[in-house]
Amino acid sequence: MKTFILKRLLQLIPMLIGMSFISFMIIQSSPGDYFAQMKMNPEISPETIEMMKINFGLDKPVLVQYLLWLKNMCRMDFGISFAYHIPVTTLIKFRLKNTLCLAIFSLFLSWVIAVPLAVLAGYKEGTNIDRMLSIFAYLSISLPSFFVALLFVYFISKTGVLPLGGTRSIFDVNASAFLIFKDYMKHLLVPGLVLCFVNIGWLFRLMKNNFVEVFNTPYILAAWARGLPASSIIFKHTLRNALNPMFTILGMEIGSILNGAALTEIICGWPGMGSLILEAVLSHDLYLVMGALVISGFLLIIGNLIGDILLTIFDPRIRLT
Amino acid sequence: MEEILRCEKISKNFMIKDPLGISKRKLTAINNISLSINQGVNTGIVGESGSGKTTLAKTLTLLVRPDSGLIYYRGNEITKLPDRKLRFFRNRVRIIFQNPYKSLNPRSTVERVIKEAMLTETKTSETVDDILSHVGLPPEYKDKYPHQLSGGERQRVAIARALVGNPECIIADEPTGSLDAMTEIYILTLLDELKKRFGLTYVFISHNLKIIAEFCERIMVMYRGHIVEQGSVEQILKNPLHPYTRLLWNPESEKFVRQQQKYNYGCPFLHRCIFRMEKCFHQSPELKDKENGHLVSCFLYE
Numbered sequence: 300m301k302t303f304i305l306k307r308l309l310q311l312i313p314m315l316i317g318m319s320f321i322s323f324m325i326i327q328s329s330p331g332d333y334f335a336q337m338k339m340n341p342e343i344s345p346e347t348i349e350m351m352k353i354n355f356g357l358d359k360p361v362l363v364q365y366l367l368w369l370k371n372m373c374r375m376d377f378g379i380s381f382a383y384h385i386p387v388t389t390l391i392k393f394r395l396k397n398t399l400c401l402a403i404f405s406l407f408l409s410w411v412i413a414v415p416l417a418v419l420a421g422y423k424e425g426t427n428i429d430r431m432l433s434i435f436a437y438l439s440i441s442l443p444s445f446f447v448a449l450l451f452v453y454f455i456s457k458t459g460v461l462p463l464g465g466t467r468s469i470f471d472v473n474a475s476a477f478l479i480f481k482d483y484m485k486h487l488l489v490p491g492l493v494l495c496f497v498n499i500g501w502l503f504r505l506m507k508n509n510f511v512e513v514f515n516t517p518y519i520l521a522a523w524a525r526g527l528p529a530s531s532i533i534f535k536h537t538l539r540n541a542l543n544p545m546f547t548i549l550g551m552e553i554g555s556i557l558n559g560a561a562l563t564e565i566i567c568g569w570p571g572m573g574s575l576i577l578e579a580v581l582s583h584d585l586y587l588v589m590g591a592l593v594i595s596g597f598l599l600i601i602g603n604l605i606g607d608i609l610l611t612i613f614d615p616r617i618r619l620t
Numbered sequence: 621m622e623e624i625l626r627c628e629k630i631s632k633n634f635m636i637k638d639p640l641g642i643s644k645r646k647l648t649a650i651n652n653i654s655l656s657i658n659q660g661v662n663t664g665i666v667g668e669s670g671s672g673k674t675t676l677a678k679t680l681t682l683l684v685r686p687d688s689g690l691i692y693y694r695g696n697e698i699t700k701l702p703d704r705k706l707r708f709f710r711n712r713v714r715i716i717f718q719n720p721y722k723s724l725n726p727r728s729t730v731e732r733v734i735k736e737a738m739l740t741e742t743k744t745s746e747t748v749d750d751i752l753s754h755v756g757l758p759p760e761y762k763d764k765y766p767h768q769l770s771g772g773e774r775q776r777v778a779i780a781r782a783l784v785g786n787p788e789c790i791i792a793d794e795p796t797g798s799l800d801a802m803t804e805i806y807i808l809t810l811l812d813e814l815k816k817r818f819g820l821t822y823v824f825i826s827h828n829l830k831i832i833a834e835f836c837e838r839i840m841v842m843y844r845g846h847i848v849e850q851g852s853v854e855q856i857l858k859n860p861l862h863p864y865t866r867l868l869w870n871p872e873s874e875k876f877v878r879q880q881q882k883y884n885y886g887c888p889f890l891h892r893c894i895f896r897m898e899k900c901f902h903q904s905p906e907l908k909d910k911e912n913g914h915l916v917s918c919f920l921y922e
Contacts, residue, residue, distance in 0.1 A: 517722040524683055525737055525781070526710030529703070536725055615727055615765045 300611070307604050311597065316369070318596050319589060323365045326585055332357075333381045333583040355381065355586075368589065377593070378586030382578070387590040390575070395594065397466060398564070398571035402556040404487055405494035412495070413502035414545075420503070421510030421541075422533060432503065439500025448493045448566040455489055462486050464568030490567040494560055498552075505548065509541040543614050550606020554599035623694070624789050624821060625680060625713065626656035630689030632679055649675040651845040651888075652689075654907075657789065662815070662822045664836035664853075666829060666868065672845040673825045674718075677793045680823070681715045682706060714782035718794040720774035724766040730777050731762040737784040746784075754817075755780045755810060772803035779810065783818070791823040796831070808835070829868065833857055841865045844888040847907060851914035861916040863893050887919070895920055 334352065337343050352358050355378075356367055371378060377387035420429040455461050462468055466486050467479065513519065514537050522532045552559075561573025572591060579587040611617050634647045650672040657663055665673050678684040682691065682698065691699045693709050701709075717723040724733060734748045749759045755776040766774055775795060782790055792811070796804040808831060814820060824835050832839060839856045841849040841864065849862040860866045883890050887900045899919050907917040 517717050517719060518725045520678075520683060521715075521717055521723045521778075521781075522725075523703070524681055524710060524715045526703070526707040527736070539727055540725065613727075615729075616767050 300608075304604065304608070307600070307607075311600050314600065315593060315596055319369070319372075319593055320365060322592050323368065323585075323589060324361070326583070326588060327361050327364070329583075331583060333585070335583075355379070357585075368586070372593065377590035380579075380587045381584045382582055382587070387586050390587065391572070391590050391594060394570060394572050394575045397569060398556065398560060398573065400483075400487060401490055401494065401560060401564070401569060401571055402553075404491040405498060405560075406552060406556075408491065409495040409498035409502055410549075413499045414506050414542075417503045417506030418510055418533065418538060421507045421514060421537075424511055433507075436500040436503045439496055440504070441500075442497070444493065444497045445562045445566055447496055448490070448563045451489060451493050452567060461488050463489060466570060486569075490560070490563050490569045493563050493567065497563075502548070506541065506545060509544055510537060513537045513541045539613065543610065546606045546610040546613065548606075549609065550603040553602030553605060556598055556602075622659040624657050624659055625823075626692040627680065627686075628654050628690045628692070630654075630679055630686040630691065632675055632684060632686050648845045650679065650686075653845075653847055654689075655840060655847070655850070657821065657823055659788070659821055660819070661838055662824060662836040663838045663840065664832035665823065665825045665840050665842060666827065666832055667842035668827060668868075670844075671842045673827075673842055674793055675845075676842070677715060677791050677823070677825055681713060681791060682709070683715070711785045712787050713789045713791065714787045715791045715793065716775075716778055716782050716795050718797040720771055720778050721766075721798065723778055724774055726766055728765075729762065730757075730764050730769075733777060733781055734784060737781045751780045751783060754783055754814065770803075771799050772806060775799060775803075775807055776810065779807075779814070783814065786818060787820070789821045789823065791825070793825045794827070796828075797826075811835075841868065846888045846904075846917065847915075848889065848918070849914075849916045850907065851916075855912070855914040859914075861910060861914070861921055862889075862918050863895055863920075864889050867892075 334348050337348055337351075338345070349358075356364060359367070368378065375388065377391070379385065380387050380390055383390055416432055420432045423429050452463060455463055462482075462485055464486075466483055468482050468486075519532060519536055522536050527536075560571060561577060563569070564571040564573040565577065572594070576588065576591045578584070579591065629652050631651050631653070632649045634649055636645045636647050637643075638645075653676065655663070665676065667673050675684060679686050680691065682701075686699065689699070690697055693713070698706065698709055728736070730752070731748050734751050748762060752759060752761060757773065757776055757780070761769075761773070761777075766777070769777065779795075795811070796807050799807060811822065812835070815822060822835065824832060826832050833853055836853060838852055839850070840847050841856070841862065843864050849856065849860070849865045856865065857869075860869055881891060883901070886902060887893070887896070887904055890896055890900050893900065897919060905917045905919050905922070907915045908922065910916050910921055
C-alpha cells in the first residue's frame with residue numbers, strides 16, 4: 300500500500316511537468332498577450348511596457364521562460380499575476396479555499412442524499428416510489444447547471460431568504476468567529492445547493508443500476524435462501540458490493556472539482572477558482588493560468604488516488620501493486 | 621416413509637414484456653405440478669434447458685412464490701408465510717445453486733460465509749473448521765476469498781454453507797453444471813458421502829441422466845413446465861413410457877418430428893411427438909398411474 304501511494308505520487312511529477320509544458324506553449328503561442336491592451340493605451344509609453352515585460356521575465360525565449368517558471372514552481376513560487384499585481388499563490392490560496400468548501404459541501408450533500416435514495420429505489424424497483432425518484436433524477440440530469448443556477452438565483456433574489464454573491468456580509472469588527480462561520484455557510488448554501496441538485500441525478504442513476512445489478516445476482520438469492528434478514532441482505536451483501544464502482548466515480552469527482560463548478564460559481568457570484576481561471580485565460584494572465592492548471596492537475600491525481608485507495612479497502616479482489 | 625416436502629398443483633407464470641412494454645406474453649414456467657419428497661428418497665428432476673427445473677427448485681424453497689397451488693412442509697402449509705416466519709424451514713431445506721462463481725459473495729471470506737449461515741441457526745455446536753472438514757477443505761481455507769478458489773472448491777464452500785445446522789433436505793440445482801468432468805466426480809462423491817453421513821435427502825436437478833440414475837431413487841421428467849413422467853429409477857430406466865423420456869434416453873436413434881412451431885394447446889410435447897393422435901391436439905393428458913407408482917401423462921397409455 301505504502302509503495303503504491305509513493306509510486307503514484309512520484310508519477311505526479313512527470314505528469315505535472317508534461318501538462319504544464321504543453322499548456323505553457325499553447326498559451327504563449329496563442330495570438331495576443333496581456334500587454335496587447337496596454338499598447339493601445341496612448342498614456343502608457345512603450346518603454347514602460349518593455350520594463351514590465353523584463354520584470355515579468357517575458358523578454359526571454361519561450362523555452363527559457365518555461366524553465367524559469369518551473370524552477371520557481373519548485374520553490375512554491377508561482378510568479379506574480381499580471382492583472383492583480385499580487386503573488387499567484389496568495390490569490391489562489393484564497394480562491395481555492397472557497398472552491399474546496401463549496402465542492403466538499405455539495406459532494407457530501409449529494410452523496411448523502413443520492414445513495415440512500417438509490418438503495419430505496421433499487422429495492423423497490425418498478426414501484427411508484429422508484430418511478431417518482433427516477434423522474435426527479437431525469438430532471439436533475441437534463442437541466443444544465445447554469446440554468447438551475449439562474450433559476451435558483453432568481454428565486455433567492457425574489458424571496459431574499461439567503462444572501463447572494465460573495466462569501467460574507469458586512470460585519471461589526473468584533474463579530475464572533477461562530478457568527479462569521481454561520482454567515483459563510485449561508486453564502487455557501489446557494490451555489491452549494493445548485494451543484495448538489497445537478498450532481499444528485501446521475502449519482503442516483505449509477506448507484507441504482509449498480510444496486511439492482513448486484514441485487515439480482517445468485518449470491519443474493521442464496522442469501523435469501525438461507526433466511527437472512529432483509530436488512531442484512533440489503534446493506535451488508537448488496538450495498539457493499541454495489542458501492543465498488545462508486546469509489547472510482549468519487550475519485551473522478553474530486554478531480555473535477557475545479558472546472559466542474561465554474562459556471563455555477565460565476566452565476567452565483569461565488570469567488571472560487573472557476574471564475575478566477577476564466578478571467579485569467581481571457582486576459583492572458585500567464586502565471587495565474589499556469590498556477591491554476593498545476594493545482595487542478597494535482598487535484599485530479601490525488602482524487603483518483605483516493606478513489607483507488609478506498610476501492611482496495613472495500614474490495615478484497617483488488618490488490619494494489 | 622416420512623414426507624418432508626409436498627406441493628400440490630403449483631403453477632408459476634412469468635409475464636414477458638416486449639421492449640416497448642406494449643404487449644405482454646405469458647410464459648408458463650411450471651404448470652400444475654404436484655409432487656412429494658419423502659425422507660430418504662432422493663428425487664431426481666430431469667429435463668432439457670428451459671423446462672422449468674430451476675423455477676421448480678426455487679418455488680419449492682419459496683424463493684419464488686407460486687401463482688397458485690400449495691406447498692407443505694411436514695404437513696404444514698407454508699405457501700403464504702412471510703420470509704421472517706420461514707427461517708425454520710430455510711434451515712431445514714437448503715438449496716445449492718448451479719454456478720458457484722456467482723453464488724458466493726465476492727467480499728466474504730470462506731469463514732464469514734459459513735459463520736453467517738450459522739447465525740440463522742440457533743443450536744450450533746460445530747465450528748467452521750468442522751464444517752469445512754465435512755466437505756474436504758483444510759482449515760487454512762477460512763481466510764480465502766471466493767476469487768482465490770477454484771470452481772470445485774467454491775462449490776465445496778457452497779455445499780458447506782448448506783450443511784450448517786444439519787438440514788434434512790438439500791435441493792441441488794445442477795450442482796455440477798459449470799464444473800469440468802473430473803471435479804464433477806469429486807463433488808458427486810462428496811454429496812454421496814454426505815448423504816450417508818448426515819442422512820440427507822436430495823432433490824437433484826440435472827440434465828445428465830447418468831448422474832440422476834446413479835444418485836436417485838425416484839425420477840421426474842419435466843417438459844415445458846409439466847411433469848410428463850414420474851417413477852422409480854428402475855421403472856423409468858427399463859421401461860420409459862413417454863415419448864419425451866425415450867427421446868432423452870436415446871437422443872440419436874429415436875425419431876421425432878422436427879417442427880419448430882409450438883402449439884399453445886393440447887399436449888405440451890405435441891410439436892415434437894411422432895405418436896401424436898387427433899386427441900392430442902385437443903386436450904392435455906393428465907398424469908396417471910400406469911403401474912406401481914409409475915406415472916405418465918400420455919394418451920398412448922390410456
